[in-house]
Amino acid sequence: MSVTAFLTDSTLCIGCKACEVACKEWNGIGEDGLDWSGFSYDNTGAVGASTWRHVKFVEHAPEPGFGGNAPELNSWAFSSDVCKHCEEAGCLEACPTGAIVRTEFGGVYVQPDICNGCGYCVVACPFGVVDKNRDDGRAFKCTFCYDRQKVGLVPACAKACPTESIKFGEIESLRGKARERMIELHGRGMKDATFYDASDSSVRGTHAMFIVRGDPRSYNLPPKPEVPTIYLKKGWTSSAIGAGLLLAGSLLAFLFENGRDGR
Amino acid sequence: MSVPSRLAPGRRTPDLDSEQKLVEIRREAERRGEVKSAGIRPAGSPFPIASPDTGYYGIPLLKKPAWTWEIPLYFFVGGAAGAAAVVGAIADYTGADRRLVRDARWIAAAGAVISPALLIADLGRPSRFLNMLRVFKLRSPMSMGAWTLVGFVSGASATAFAQFMQDRYGPLLPLRVIENAGQAVSLAFGLPFSNYTGVLIGATAIPVWNESINELPIHFGMSGLSSAVGMLELMGHRKSRALQWLGFGAAIFECMEELRIETHRLACLDPLRKGGSGAVVRVGGVLSGPVSLGLRVLSFLSRGEQARDLRKWAAMSAIAGSLITRFGWLHAGDVSAQDWREPLRIPHASE
Ligand code: SF4
Ligand code: SF4
Numbered sequence: 001m002s003v004t005a006f007l008t009d010s011t012l013c014i015g016c017k018a019c020e021v022a023c024k025e026w027n028g029i030g031e032d033g034l035d036w037s038g039f040s041y042d043n044t045g046a047v048g049a050s051t052w053r054h055v056k057f058v059e060h061a062p063e064p065g066f067g068g069n070a071p072e073l074n075s076w077a078f079s080s081d082v083c084k085h086c087e088e089a090g091c092l093e094a095c096p097t098g099a100i101v102r103t104e105f106g107g108v109y110v111q112p113d114i115c116n117g118c119g120y121c122v123v124a125c126p127f128g129v130v131d132k133n134r135d136d137g138r139a140f141k142c143t144f145c146y147d148r149q150k151v152g153l154v155p156a157c158a159k160a161c162p163t164e165s166i167k168f169g170e171i172e173s174l175r176g177k178a179r180e181r182m183i184e185l186h187g188r189g190m191k192d193a194t195f196y197d198a199s200d201s202s203v204r205g206t207h208a209m210f211i212v213r214g215d216p217r218s219y220n221l222p223p224k225p226e227v228p229t230i231y232l233k234k235g236w237t238s239s240a241i242g243a244g245l246l247l248a249g250s251l252l253a254f255l256f257e258n259g260r261d262g263r
Numbered sequence: 264m265s266v267p268s269r270l271a272p273g274r275r276t277p278d279l280d281s282e283q284k285l286v287e288i289r290r291e292a293e294r295r296g297e298v299k300s301a302g303i304r305p306a307g308s309p310f311p312i313a314s315p316d317t318g319y320y321g322i323p324l325l326k327k328p329a330w331t332w333e334i335p336l337y338f339f340v341g342g343a344a345g346a347a348a349v350v351g352a353i354a355d356y357t358g359a360d361r362r363l364v365r366d367a368r369w370i371a372a373a374g375a376v377i378s379p380a381l382l383i384a385d386l387g388r389p390s391r392f393l394n395m396l397r398v399f400k401l402r403s404p405m406s407m408g409a410w411t412l413v414g415f416v417s418g419a420s421a422t423a424f425a426q427f428m429q430d431r432y433g434p435l436l437p438l439r440v441i442e443n444a445g446q447a448v449s450l451a452f453g454l455p456f457s458n459y460t461g462v463l464i465g466a467t468a469i470p471v472w473n474e475s476i477n478e479l480p481i482h483f484g485m486s487g488l489s490s491a492v493g494m495l496e497l498m499g500h501r502k503s504r505a506l507q508w509l510g511f512g513a514a515i516f517e518c519m520e521e522l523r524i525e526t527h528r529l530a531c532l533d534p535l536r537k538g539g540s541g542a543v544v545r546v547g548g549v550l551s552g553p554v555s556l557g558l559r560v561l562s563f564l565s566r567g568e569q570a571r572d573l574r575k576w577a578a579m580s581a582i583a584g585s586l587i588t589r590f591g592w593l594h595a596g597d598v599s600a601q602d603w604r605e606p607l608r609i610p611h612a613s614e
Contacts, residue, residue, distance in 0.1 A: 045322050056319060090468060096406035097391070098398035116394045117387015119329035120405040123467040123596070126606065132329035137387025220319035222606045228466045228473065229402050235462035235476045242461070242484030243454035246346060249488070249512050250353040253505035258357055260504070 003106040004149065005171040005207040006158065007178050008080050010219075011185060011193065012165035015055055015078035020044075022160035023053040027143065046220070047081055049133035052142040053157045054081045058218055077212070079219050080157070080166055083108065083129045083142035084198065085207030088227040091141075094124035099139075106171065106207050107144030115139055126203065126225035144207070171207065178209060185211070202227045318603040325468055325600045328593070333385035335589040337378055338460045341412075342487025342585065343494060344374020345457030348419055350491055350509070352450035359505065365426060366498045370491060371449055372423030375416040382412070404463040407455075415456045418448030458484030464596065470531040470606065471599035472592070482520050483589075489513035489551055490585035493578035501571040501578075507559065510577065514556035517584070521548035530611040531602070534595035544591035551584025 023029070029050050037043045042057040058077040086092075089108045092100040099114035100121060110121075110130070117137040121130045130141040145155035153159070158168035167174060178195055185193035196216045199205035203225045212219050318324065351367025354360070383392045396413065400406035422445035425438045432438075461480030464472040472479065492510045500506055524535045524544065534540045555577045562573030604611055 040320060042320075046324075048326070058319065060314070093400075093402045094405060094467075096398070096400065096403050096409055097394040098400070099394070114391075114394055114397070115388070116391035118395070118405060119385075119387070120403070120463075122326050122329045123464070123469050123472075123600075125326070126468040128323065128325040128468075128600075128606075131326050132387055134329075139387075215314075217318055217607045217609065218314050220322065220324045220603070220607070222324060223608055225606070226468070228468055231466045231473060231476050232402065232404070232462070235404070235465045235480060238465075238477050239455060239458050239462050239480040239484075242458040242481040245481065246349050246457060246484055246488055247353070247454060249509055250350050250505075251357070253508040253512075254354055254357040254359050256508070257359070257503070257505040 002170045003207075004144075004169060005085075005106070005174050005209060006082060006155070007167040007169075007174045007209045007211070008082070009165050009167065009181060009211045010077055010079035011190065011211060011213060012163045013055070013078040013080060014163055014165075015041075015057060015076070016162060017055050018160040018162060019053045019080050019157035019166055020051065020055060022156040023142075024051075026145070026148070026156035027052065029140075047083070047129050047131075047141070049131040049136075049140040052082065052140075055079070056081055056219055060214070060218075077214070079210065079212055080161075081219070082157070082208050083144070084127050084203070085142075085144055086127075086198070086225075086227065087204040087206065088202060088229070090124035090126055090203075090227045090229065091121035091130050091139075093227065093229045094120045096120060103144065103146050103149075105144065105146070105149050107146060107149075108207075109143055109146050110139055110141060112138060112140075124228050126222060126227065128220075174209065178211060181211060196221050198225050201225050202230050316609060318607050318609060321603055323601045324603050324606045327600045328469065328596050329387075330593065331385060332590075333381040335593040336586075337381040337385070338483065338589040338593075339487075339490065339586045340374050340381065341378045341460065342457050342483055342589075343490040343582075344371050344378060344419065345415065345453040345455075346484070346487040346491035347371045347374065347494065348415070348449040348453030349457065350488075350495070350506075352446050352453070354505070355446060360500070360503065363495065363500050363503060363506075366495055366500065367491070368419070368422050368426055368446075370494050370498075371415075371419040371453065375419040375423075379412060379416060404459065404466055408459050408463055411452055411456050411459055414452035415449060418445050418450075418452055421445030422449055457487040464592070468606070469596045469599050470602065471534050471595050474529060474531050478520065478523065479592075481516075485513045485516040485520075486551060486585040486588050489517060489555065489581040493555075493581040493585075496574055496578035497582075501574045507563070507574070510555070510581065511559055514552060514559060514577075514581065517548065518552035518556055521545075521552040524548060531599065531605045533611075534598040534602075535591075538598065540591060540594040540598045543587060543594055547584050547586075547588030547591045549584070550580045551588060555581040555584065 032044060032050050037045060040057050040059055044051055044054055047054040056079045060075045085107045092108050097114050097116055099111045101109055103109050115138040119132050121139050122132055130139050132139050148155055154168050158166045182193060182195050192214045194212055194216055197206050197209040201224050347367045347370035351364050355364045383389045386392060395409040421441050425442035429438050458480040461483040465476030465479045467473060492506050495506055535544045558573050558577035562570045
């Protein structure tokens with residue numbers, strides 16, 4: 001039993017979506033509907049209640065050498081997105097029922113038998129991951145294959161990935177692998193390879209780390225995610241001021257009225 | 264073996280030329296934002312390109328709040344009930360008109376019945392409402408809110424119950440004890456109950472709410488006070504000077520808040536001022552701020568029946584404003600969540 005993580009290396013991803021399918025199969029998640037997005041070949045858009053792994057198709061303006069395409073064609077990068085399993089997880093902090101817990105593997109897990117579908121985690125996630133399933137009523141997201149990890153299996157997505165773009169393992173050794181890979185990529189001339197794990201933010205790092213090419217923002221990875229709990233102090237201070245105003249105002253108003261009536 | 268249709272004679276297979284045409288079309292789309300050539304305008308064109316300036320095709324990064332109309336209504340009812348409990352308790356302690364104290368208690372008690380009903384109705388699994396009371400989490404405003412609600416409901420309903428029994432059977436000692444204890448409890452819980460919803464939505468990842476966390480709780484608290492005062496006035500307390508002053512104070516505060524919203528310079532607060540959500544917020548702000556303030560000033564300057572009429576209108580304006588304000592803020596949150604630029608820290612085009 002060790003603290004585990006994903007390392008998703010988009011430079012190896014071929015966009016086959018095997019991870020999406022494996023995830024759906026293992027977890028028995030329903031389909032998302034067959035709608036065309038109308039742009040790019042990505043017709044799913046984002047992770048959500050019924051998509052726990054999602055392959056992003058990031059299309060770049062023609063740039064010689066980017067992605068190894070002919071110079072005049074747009075180039076592609078693929079990256080399999082997932083719940084980040086934050087070290088400071090907004091969803092976990094916000095959940096009023098205690099449905100969301102940290103597992104012994106370091107992942108963030110929504111217990112489906114506890115969640116009452118209040119929807120507060122949805123607005124507390126700085127990565128827009130967890131979502132409420134309208135039909136079912138409860139909130140859903142990647143479970144980090146808690147059931148598989150419990151019996152020593154690798155998460156379904158990592159198992160299915162044919163290029164080992166999704167690596168799974170003990171977190172520290174994966175960090176080491178990521179460092180090595182970054183040196184290798186930079187050495188090969190891929191100067192724009194970037195490592196993303198949000199460890200320099202209030203999220204304090206993620207259990208789903210990424211290597212992407214170029215600016216992480218074009219993968220919808222926020223440059224400075226914030227766990228909303230850092231705003232609690234401000235919020236409750238303001239609430240206390242509001243309560244003080246209400247109390248003092250009422251006291252003044254009624255005492256003053258009495259005073260005037262008394263005269 | 265039949266020939267696959269895509270290779271059927273006479274049909275063109277993709278080759279370098281057709282690829283070249285595609286590239287040209289895309290370049291045109293990129294350059295001009297639209298493609299003029301007829302017959303090749305599939306839905307969604309021009310094809311956006313993912314880049315640090317456009318995020319991931321401009322697909323929202325955040326999820327839209329999953330809440331429906333019950334939640335803003337709950338914010339309104341809870342705010343008014345919490346403030347009414349505070350006003351009622353203070354009125355009682357300072358020895359104000361008994362009828363006013365009584366009516367304030369009824370408002371609080373009504374809120375204590377309606378609030379949990381609304382909250383439960385919005386849950387995806389209403390039968391699991393009690394799971395909210397499994398844990399006590401200081402770091403979750405929703406958990407704190409659930410416990411505040413429980414405290415408030417017990418206090419406000421106990422007070423109202425004791426009140427009702429005493430009206431029927433006279434002032435018995437046990438009832439007096441329940442009444443006083445209940446009132447103290449509903450005062451203690453009414454204070455946070457009137458404004459915690461501001462913390463609830465402020466401490467989230469939704470930009471427009473999060474950016475306003477310093478103002479939201481006070482704003483919602485004052486909005487709750489103005490609607491509580493308005494309800495008491497509509498119940499006939501249109502001569503109470505204390506209520507008039509409280510109404511004045513709340514309306515002045517709401518004017519300031521409206522001014523802050525209208526004059527801000529931050530793009531992430533745009534949903535409060537622009538578009539459909541902006542319109543709703545503005546209507547709410549104007550009704551609870553300037554309109555109710557103006558009507559109160561007029562009623563202050565006039566006499567007798569006319570003064571009371573004007574106060575009635577001020578009260579209705581404040582109540583409507585307070586209700587619309589909550590719907591506006593919730594709607595602004597939906598709009599804000601769709602704005603992919605904010606979480607990606609990409610400047611808006613207008614900046
Ligand atoms: S990415 Fe969102 S859903 Fe996943 S652990 Fe972090 S806060 Fe929770
Ligand atoms: S929707 Fe479920 S998991 Fe999310 S905060 Fe509410 S109870 Fe917790």
